[in-house]
Amino acid sequence: MSEFLRSYLTVVWFGLAAFLVAGLLLGISALIRPNKPSREKLLTYESGVDPVGDGWSQSQIRYYVFALLFVIFDVEAVFIFPWATQLERYAVFGLVEMGVFVGILLLGLVYAWRKGVLRWV
């Protein structure tokens, strides 16, 4: 296996280690903790009063326009990163290119702003 893939394998070990350590502590906890469920104890907590309706209540996600814009800008950031590492080589050409790119994006943001979608509906 190449050095490159091996270093990514380390990521897997760290992820497994997190689950292992937390699992170990939870296992110890399972041996010594009490377990006496009662109806009141298992009730959903709503500030001490009896819960009203279903737990999964409907709620409006008010930031969905932001979420849409977020996807666009996040993809854009993916494009900027490789450019940023190579800027020294691209010099003025790269600068102008990215100026146009960021300019268009800023224009999009200003457009969304003027259209009034950058607010909590």
Added chain:
Amino acid sequence: MNAVLFASDLPYWLQSIFRVLGGLVAVLLPAGTVVYLFLFKMLSFMQSRLGPMEAGPYGSMQLFAEVGKWLQKEDIVPANAQPEARIFKMAPLIVLASTFLLVVVVPFGPDALFTDFETGIFYALAVSSISVLGILIAGWASANKYSLLGGLRAAGQLVAYELPMVLAVIGVVIQAGTMNLQQIVVAQNTGSMFGWDGIGNPYVLTQFVAFIIFMISVQAELSQTPFDMPIAESELVSGYMTEYSGFRFLIFFIGEFATAGVFAMIASILFLGGWGVPFAWFGWTTIDSVDNWMNFAGPLILFAKMMALVFFIMWIRFSSPRLREDQLQRFAWKVLIPISLVNIMLTAVLKVAF
């Protein structure tokens, strides 16, 4: 730099065990120190009280007492959450795992590093969002209105802070010309300002705007107080953590402060020179000429810088009121993102000009 964590001649499995043990220390030690020093002691002193004093000298053993206490607490899964009990129980582990994945890229010394990714900071930004997945799962699986709102707020918060954070980092990447965290450290410590290399070139000076934006985003990422809407004890009763009890609650808690530590490490690597001291002090020129003792001094230097940054994070946390979710959203999109885009272009122009 194949000599990862001074263990290049050991077999791979032994190296991996050493790395994982090192990672455990790198996650849990900052978390414990931050909780004791800042959450227990600093907060108490700021409120004119002593804080824990009984367990050990000045209450320094309080953490062990707390862990012992939480281990004995009952693990309650509410009746409404029983159908989803499995993912309800798994959510805190996902949050903790995201912290462990984050620490993989942090370099602690010239050879003391877990991995040497070419795309280090890119990986860190990507992995840091996994914790929000865990929070969203926790909020949904709890089958509680407060928790669901808290989870949704956490997701909304991600939409607000993630972009300013990414865009602020781009300024540093432009200056360093690399995404590799180790090389970013070297670039700062070998750099010079107008030909003077007395303190290297820490990017906190040249990228001050990016530094401020990054720290604001970190504050929101960690959901510390001006931006703690997902937790919001007084309105959502701790949001996504409402239904958690016993050790699973503690895992959320450890995850929160371990992430604070790791993010402060990443911020000090990006902006304060990381594990390094200015190489000119000791006549080093490249990463290979750095003396071996930096492998031991480096982690301590990084730790000191991390504590300084966490101090500011906690100071702001203890002394500010909570914003509303829409205020953060508006602040991020109408102030932080335009400023960071301008910062990127300005950095690029100056980089090409000089």
